[in-house]
Amino acid sequence: MTEVTVARTPESVAEPRAATGLMELDGMLEGGFPVGSLITLTGKPGTGKTIFGSQFLYYGAKKLKQAGMYVSMLEGEKSFLRNARRIGFEFEPLMESKTFAFLEIPAPTAEGLPALWEQIAREIDENQTERLVIDSFTAMSPAFQTVGDLRTFTHVLLGKIVGGASGCTTLMITEEGTSGAFPWTGVEEFVADGVIYFRLLAAGDARVRYIEITKMRGTNHQMGPIPIDIGPRGIRIIHPHVRGRLG
Ligand SMILES: Nc1ncnc2c1ncn2[C@@H]1O[C@H](COP(=O)(O)OP(=O)(O)O)[C@@H](O)[C@H]1O
Numbered sequence: 344m345t346e347v348t349v350a351r352t353p354e355s356v357a358e359p360r361a362a363t364g365l366m367e368l369d370g371m372l373e374g375g376f377p378v379g380s381l382i383t384l385t386g387k388p389g390t391g392k393t394i395f396g397s398q399f400l401y402y403g404a405k406k407l408k409q410a411g412m413y414v415s416m417l418e419g420e421k422s423f424l425r426n427a428r429r430i431g432f433e434f435e436p437l438m439e440s441k442t443f444a445f446l447e448i449p450a451p452t453a454e455g456l457p458a459l460w461e462q463i464a465r466e467i468d469e470n471q472t473e474r475l476v477i478d479s480f481t482a483m484s485p486a487f488q489t490v491g492d493l494r495t496f497t498h499v500l501l502g503k504i505v506g507g508a509s510g511c512t513t514l515m516i517t518e519e520g521t522s523g524a525f526p527w528t529g530v531e532e533f534v535a536d537g538v539i540y541f542r543l544l545a546a547g548d549a550r551v552r553y554i555e556i557t558k559m560r561g562t563n564h565q566m567g568p569i570p571i572d573i574g575p576r577g578i579r580i581i582h583p584h585v586r587g588r589l590g
């Protein structure tokens with residue numbers, strides 16, 4: 344006669360999160376990035392994108408035992424490891440225990456792109472990679488000569504890596520302000536689940552760094568600039584009360 348209705352518990356809508364490696368940022372993002380999402384990190388050179396990506400992988404591997412991979416078209420392994428060590432990220436032991444992998448690849452051509460993405464997808468499967476950083480979309484974009492090339496790339500990235508069985512949380516770096524803008528500038532932000540901007544401002548003699556989250560799927564996130572600092576232990580969120588100083 345009477346129908347029994349069962350209330351949906353809040354747990355049924357909660358989405359698993361990948362902690363960012365910055366506790367204060369996790370607090371602003373309901374725990375971190377949605378697991379299996381694609382996040383773009385955009386900013387000019389020297390704004391902290393590589394450090395942020397390294398920190399995400401280091402924290403994941405070291406503290407959460409989640410395998411990570413850094414795919415670099417810009418920097419060799421030696422230089423990456425040396426820079427990481429200077430901010431306290433010791434990746435070598437994690438490489439030995441297979442919780443970190445560095446993949447150095449030359450900027451691909453249009454013809455080489457599909458094979459390259461198949462290779463990355465395979466390595467992710469083999470290593471059970473849960474966290475991926477691609478440095479950078481900008482280095483790849485000359486290979487996208489047609490909309491079809493870009494579609495293939497997006498299809499493989501979103502279908503096999505980000506949204507695939509692995510559900511790999513992926514950070515894709517975009518370099519801003521490099522000469523020769525490609526027709527694909529900004530297109531990655533449309534397909535991304537999240538967009539973070541990295542900024543460095545001159546304030547008199549001082550330099551002010553901040554990040555800004557302009558998009559994060561399924562997340563009630565903070566709007567406006569979030570001041571950061573880069574120091575001997577990597578990136579740190581400066582206490583939010585300093586925010587007013589940015590004017
Ligand atoms: N130990 C450190 N202390 C202070 N600042 C640092 C330190 N290591 C790196 N930096 C800063 O970080 C910047 C590099 O950040 P990086 O993540 O490589 O930038 P991007 O990838 O956006 O080009 C350097 O230009 C420097 O200003």
Ligand SMILES: [Mg+2]
Nearest residue numbers: 392393394478
């Ligand atoms: Mg960089």
